[in-house]
Amino acid sequence: MTEPYIAGIGGANVDIHGQSFAPLIMRDSNPGRLHLSMGGVMRNILDNLTRLGESCQIVTAVGDDAYGQMLRTGCQALGMGTEGMLTRPGHSSSTYISIMDSAGDMLVAMSDMRILTEMDESFVAGQLELLNGAELVVCDGNLSASALNYLTAHCTAPLCVDPVSTTWARKLVPILGRFDTIKPNRLELEILADMPIATEEDLEEACTRVLATGVRRVFVSLGADGIYYKGPGGSIHRRSRRFDKMVNATGAGDATMAGILHATRKGLSESEILDWALGAGLVAISGKDTINPDMSEQTIQQMIKEYVK
Numbered sequence: 244m245t246e247p248y249i250a251g252i253g254g255a256n257v258d259i260h261g262q263s264f265a266p267l268i269m270r271d272s273n274p275g276r277l278h279l280s281m282g283g284v285m286r287n288i289l290d291n292l293t294r295l296g297e298s299c300q301i302v303t304a305v306g307d308d309a310y311g312q313m314l315r316t317g318c319q320a321l322g323m324g325t326e327g328m329l330t331r332p333g334h335s336s337s338t339y340i341s342i343m344d345s346a347g348d349m350l351v352a353m354s355d356m357r358i359l360t361e362m363d364e365s366f367v368a369g370q371l372e373l374l375n376g377a378e379l380v381v382c383d384g385n386l387s388a389s390a391l392n393y394l395t396a397h398c399t400a401p402l403c404v405d406p407v408s409t410t411w412a413r414k415l416v417p418i419l420g421r422f423d424t425i426k427p428n429r430l431e432l433e434i435l436a437d438m439p440i441a442t443e444e445d446l447e448e449a450c451t452r453v454l455a456t457g458v459r460r461v462f463v464s465l466g467a468d469g470i471y472y473k474g475p476g477g478s479i480h481r482r483s484r485r486f487d488k489m490v491n492a493t494g495a496g497d498a499t500m501a502g503i504l505h506a507t508r509k510g511l512s513e514s515e516i517l518d519w520a521l522g523a524g525l526v527a528i529s530g531k532d533t534i535n536p537d538m539s540e541q542t543i544q545q546m547i548k549e550y551v552k
Contacts, residue, residue: 248324249292249504250374251285252302252367252394253383254356255318255328256337257310258282258533260493263345281317282339282533284383284407287494291501291523293321294538297508300377302327302370304361310336327373329366334358341493348492359385364393375399379504384411395421405500406431420457424507426500428464446471447479462503462520464496470524472517480517488529498527498535502543522546 263275281290289299301323305311307330314336318325337359341352367374367390374380380400382391384407395402395418403424406412412427412434419425419435433440436449450461450473463471472480502523506516522543526535529546 246298247378247508248298248300248376249289249379249381249508250300250302250327250377250400251289251381252327252362252370252374252386253283253285253381254337254359254385255281255283255286255301255303255305255314256339256354256356257313259338259340260343260533261341262343262347265345267342267344267350278532280532280534281314283337284385284405284497285381286314286318287497287533288381288383288405288500288504289318289323290321290534291498291527291538292505293323294534294536295501295505295540295543297505298322298324300324300327300373302373304329304331304334304358304366306330306334306336306358307332308334308336310338327370329361331358331361334361343493356385360387362386362390364389366390367393368397371397378508379403381405381500381504383407384414388414391415392418403500403504405496406435409434419453422458424460424462424503425453425458426462426464426496426503428466428496432461432463447473451477462499462517464499464524470499470517470521472513474513478513480514492528494527494533494535495524497533498538499524501538518547518551519543521551525550 258280260278261275263273267273289301292299305314315325337356339354342350344350377400380398381403383405401423404422406427409430412431429440432449436452440446440449453461460474499520502520506519525546526538526542
């Protein structure tokens, strides 16, 4: 490939979202709506990046079922490269089911990511040419510990990671210093830094500990409190938001990472990258689906202008 591109290695799955029309009654049948779409942390990040005009290649594994075909054709329809998408006969594609309450906040979720075990060291080795040809590579914590270890040892492009959960964050601890950029939430940062975070001072110290391992940039997602950043030379930036138009919280973190990567590719300053990260997250939560079809540079800039401070 001659055109600059971003490569993403990690999960791709079919999302099934259910939202209640009224307060949920546990262990009972509840009236609501179901929505099926393409998803997965990595696929969502690349989807957002593609909508922002980036050329992207996805490296993942799917089954030879209808969901796998849906994922492949869906990515291709977006213009995403799928030469790194492995189809495994006899396997089921990843699925993710979430139940949202009547306010749009996630109550519970369940996932089946067993096919990701097929993305072992040999799989990553077979994709190194594609990965190392990228300007940036992004991965997620859903990968196995052995795959992450091999990837971080052999990937020559700047490597960014979203831990995804506290469980997966623990896998990153031994190899943390091999990443250029990491985007944890507060709980994941506690695992990575091996310390509780109760104050602003704790937050800064935790980021300092992560940077000391060799990581270059830390973006901490703080939900409604915005984003905290610490980078090279100890530079610190903080962004918050005043936003009361949330429709669906699902997908905000994936869009935030996309905003970070896109702004990085544009060569923007640390402060501007933080604006784009938060702006992209706001675009995501203002739409009813995990991926807001209105995601664009223009909508992000409008969010920054109206809500980011």
